[in-house]
Amino acid sequence: MYVAVKGGEKAIDNAHTWLGEIRRGDTDIAALSVAQIRNQLSLAVDRVMAEGSLFDPDLAALAIKQSRGDLIEAIFLIRAYRTTLPRFGASAPIKTENMACMRRISATFKDAPGGQVLGPTFDYTHRLLDFKLAADGEVGKAAKVEADANEAKPRITEFLNQEGLIQAEPTVDATPPDLTREPMELPASRALRLQALARGDEGFLLGMGYSTQRGYGRNHAFVGELRIGEVAVELDIPELGFAVEIADIEVSECETVNQFAGSKTEPPQFTRGYGLVFGQSERKAISMALLDRSLRWKELGEDSAGSPAQDEEFVLYHCDNIQATGFVEHIKLPHYVDFQAELELVRTLRKEATEAKAQREAMQ
Amino acid sequence: MSTEYNFAYLDEQTKRMIRRALLKGVAIPGYQVPFASREMPMPYGWGTGGVQVTAACLVPDDTLKVIDQGADDTTNAVSIRKFFEKTGGVAVTEETANATVIQTRHRIPERELSENQIIVYQVPIPEPLRFLEPRETETRKMHALEEYGLMHVKLYEDIARHGHIATSYAYPVMIEGRYVMDPSPIPKFDNPKMEMPALQLFGAGREQRIYAVPPYTKVVSLDFEDYPFEKGGASQDCGLCGAQDSYLDEMIMDDSGARMFVCSDTDYCRERCEAGHIGEMGVPLTEDAA
Numbered sequence: 001m002y003v004a005v006k007g008g009e010k011a012i013d014n015a016h017t018w019l020g021e022i023r024r025g026d027t028d029i030a031a032l033s034v035a036q037i038r039n040q041l042s043l044a045v046d047r048v049m050a051e052g053s054l055f056d057p058d059l060a061a062l063a064i065k066q067s068r069g070d071l072i073e074a075i076f077l078i079r080a081y082r083t084t085l086p087r088f089g090a091s092a093p094i095k096t097e098n099m100a101c102m103r104r105i106s107a108t109f110k111d112a113p114g115g116q117v118l119g120p121t122f123d124y125t126h127r128l129l130d131f132k133l134a135a136d137g138e139v140g141k142a143a144k145v146e147a148d149a150n151e152a153k154p155r156i157t158e159f160l161n162q163e164g165l166i167q168a169e170p171t172v173d174a175t176p177p178d179l180t181r182e183p184m185e186l187p188a189s190r191a192l193r194l195q196a197l198a199r200g201d202e203g204f205l206l207g208m209g210y211s212t213q214r215g216y217g218r219n220h221a222f223v224g225e226l227r228i229g230e231v232a233v234e235l236d237i238p239e240l241g242f243a244v245e246i247a248d249i250e251v252s253e254c255e256t257v258n259q260f261a262g263s264k265t266e267p268p269q270f271t272r273g274y275g276l277v278f279g280q281s282e283r284k285a286i287s288m289a290l291l292d293r294s295l296r297w298k299e300l301g302e303d304s305a306g307s308p309a310q311d312e313e314f315v316l317y318h319c320d321n322i323q324a325t326g327f328v329e330h331i332k333l334p335h336y337v338d339f340q341a342e343l344e345l346v347r348t349l350r351k352e353a354t355e356a357k358a359q360r361e362a363m364q
Numbered sequence: 365m366s367t368e369y370n371f372a373y374l375d376e377q378t379k380r381m382i383r384r385a386l387l388k389g390v391a392i393p394g395y396q397v398p399f400a401s402r403e404m405p406m407p408y409g410w411g412t413g414g415v416q417v418t419a420a421c422l423v424p425d426d427t428l429k430v431i432d433q434g435a436d437d438t439t440n441a442v443s444i445r446k447f448f449e450k451t452g453g454v455a456v457t458e459e460t461a462n463a464t465v466i467q468t469r470h471r472i473p474e475r476e477l478s479e480n481q482i483i484v485y486q487v488p489i490p491e492p493l494r495f496l497e498p499r500e501t502e503t504r505k506m507h508a509l510e511e512y513g514l515m516h517v518k519l520y521e522d523i524a525r526h527g528h529i530a531t532s533y534a535y536p537v538m539i540e541g542r543y544v545m546d547p548s549p550i551p552k553f554d555n556p557k558m559e560m561p562a563l564q565l566f567g568a569g570r571e572q573r574i575y576a577v578p579p580y581t582k583v584v585s586l587d588f589e590d591y592p593f594e595k596g597g598a599s600q601d602c603g604l605c606g607a608q609d610s611y612l613d614e615m616i617m618d619d620s621g622a623r624m625f626v627c628s629d630t631d632y633c634r635e636r637c638e639a640g641h642i643g644e645m646g647v648p649l650t651e652d653a654a
Contacts (some may be wrong), residue, residue: 023649185398186500328409333518340598340614
């Protein structure tokens, strides 16, 4: 006697309750507050904002708490929430040349107007576990010189531009397409590509960028400039007839300067790659710039080496971690029906193969 | 019903965008219409395309049925049904005959659908040529030029190698003599049902595609004159209701690997059991049986 399995609904409810319990963990240990996550895990918050495509540190911190620290799950929560938000308008392009930089470095010039500003970086830390942190160690106070707010930090690449040594960026007045409101169609404009990369998975971009350095579509990049800091967001208010500042957001921007021997259509000159990410993520900004540059081969009249990082369709269709994680993980959902169909097929094929073999042997 | 969201979750603008894509799909049967798929509160791969199509079709008077693998009580079917109960407050049912909209993953119900019904398929990979040509830019061209030679070669090679067309689910179909279409991963057993009185809508969320097969449209499973399409199916009867014409799930019953075959369409099986049909391993229904 057999009774068909029922009870999916109850199982789901119980699973969710259990998940909540596990998320909270041992109740003898104080719960993490959203403010603590926002302040002390700020790079995780930044990543969730960047790949979630929503600048809201409080919501990102909440998502991290809710997802038990699974950042892709947190990004998913933010994406799903973002879809429901009404749109009031589009901001004016941010002016990163006016950024209030907390970090600004160039790997191409030892010094330049505005100077090199190291900022709060892991770069020269010795990666030794700091056991004092485990025991609530107090932190020192960094000596800060009040920066001259008016000291301009012009773009490093502009100095090359003045000499005509670097390819000029074409300016376009067209409204960029919106990846989240229109289906992606290829070939994509550079604006659309950058949009996809900006919300793309950090790990995917890192791996793809790395592959260009190892010879899969090498493009000889130097970090012309990397800057991190706050920029003002301005929104045109039609009733007022002018733009007003509505927020300051933190972004990381990377411009690479790439060697270029020239092509059939372009003279020898330097070319550029560009990366821009919400919050502090220079790893992603640099990777994005490498990838942006390698995807520009067609526009610069280069030959494609057929490398993955030069393949727009490959990169754009696979860089989104929410799409990727969904489809990869969905194979754990029931596939009884398809599997049953495959079972029948394999049984038939095997039966025929066995019979044919037996027949051959009988004839020998 | 939750009032924090619009009826059936999506805002009206988004529904309008989806309905336009649906209308285009109905106008060009089998053609994959790009649409601006939204990020839904369930993961890609869980049926976000189907959910968006259902959301765009539902009206408050509708009665919704959701199945996964033919069953109403599989976890994802339960979850999607709950989602629309919560965000749309629509009536739900497990009875195929009573539903006005049926969202499905991997099956077409055994009972014939009517002109008053819409069936919405969840589609993972809408492109039937995808595994022959990974580039979307290429496959779109192939459809435009009706260049389906590659597909026929693939089917031919199957026969040359295995003596059969070695595709058992997501078996490609030709719609109204024009577009080769992926019927979603339904077993090929279900393919012949696709010429039906109900409207069939297909949603692929991650891949941002919608397509449709209007009622009574000609749907032909690809084959060759000397190797005609065979729908296959189990040689057993359903262990519970004894059905001989239904698609069966295979279950492992004990450590020695004893098998039982049961209707994958749980509602069909229930209906038959209630009508007094009893399979080899079934028990007669009594009044007090739960």
